[in-house]
């Protein structure tokens with residue numbers, strides 16, 4: 001099992017607790033510290049963890065962040081890089097699990113920060129105890145334990161740790177929240193209770209995910225890169241389930257990592273219910289004969305050109321004919337106008353316009369989704385089942 005140890009109190013306690021639990025039962029712990037190189041003392045902290053691991057007879061690796069970006073949100077970048085380095089390290093070392101030292105305090109602080117952003121159930125929910133990332137399981141065994149309890153444990157064991165100086169820096173929202181929590185505890189808003197609320201909301205989120213999944217199974221199908229929903233059934237859904245279903249559909253079709261903002265999503269939901277057309281996050285939402293279609297926005301794929309056989313727009317592969325002198329591009333309105341029979345496919349024009357076609361310069365050679373295959377096959381790279389499975393994971 002991998003253990004991610006920064007040298008702070010939480011992860012130093014994690015290291016010792018896991019060692020206490022596993023030393024005699026044949027589980028080997030491998031320790032890693034990410035050196036982000038952002039502070040003068042970061043290398044020494046990594047060495048301190050290395051020394052502690054050595055005392056326990058455990059291997060230790062320092063993972064250095066080398067490709068630091070110039071601008072952007074450094075904290076976010078550092079976090080993404082950290083997870084990338086850690087999961088990569090785990091894969092190389094054949095570790096299927098990495099333990100992380102997130103605590104009840106982290107849960108409580110996140111809950112308060114999200115309250116300040118008027119988040120919904122998902123945002124207010126606790127972090128999962130286990131989640132998969134890039135083929136590795138991230139495990140957080142300390143989510144019910146407070147930072148104070150962990151520090152008391154370390155003091156008792158006479159283990160030193162490093163206090164990150166940024167923990168005093170009130171430019172960070174998390175630090176301001178942490179400080180405010182001292183005045184919330186006397187009125188009953190303790191770390192434990194706030195963490196319990198996050199846990200309760202996590203259970204509510206799971207229930208909502210489950211009903212979103214059932215609704216999707218009932219009323220949604222995937223056709224030629226687009227998602228089709230039965231509009232009458234969609235109208236019967238509670239707002240929250242309808243919202244979740246549409247968010248996931250838009251993310252699936254448009255490929256966005258983060259969900260679109262709430263306001264455009266509300267507009268998308270109104271369009272899906274009442275009819276019309278709306279564009280967001282690389283997708284177009286349109287309604288036709290009691291169906292809601294969520295398809296790729298043709299403008300977003302207009303410049304995408306690949307050779308036959310290569311992946312087009314991250315989701316399609318066209319093959320079967322002579323690749324020489326042929327290109328794969330979106331069918332577009334120009335291509336669609338050259339396919340007389342496209343209506344017999346039952347797919348709306350804007351859906352077909354965003355599907356791939358084979359071209360020889362300006363001459364349309366084939367458009368398999370539009371019923372003009374000419375021996376070419378257009379295959380979706382992603383399996384539709386992944387869409388349904390993703391509804392149950394967050």
Ligand SMILES: Nc1ncnc2c1ncn2[C@@H]1O[C@H](COP(=O)(O)OP(=O)(O)OP(=O)(O)O)[C@@H](O)[C@H]1O
Nearest residue numbers: 004005006010011032033034035079099100101102
């Ligand atoms: N530099 C690091 N090297 C190794 N592990 C780290 C490092 N920083 C954090 N971790 C791991 O991540 C856990 C959480 O740390 P922290 O709360 O500082 O991260 P965070 O940026 O808030 O992450 P998240 O966004 O996942 O909450 C630590 O207890 C530790 O297990």
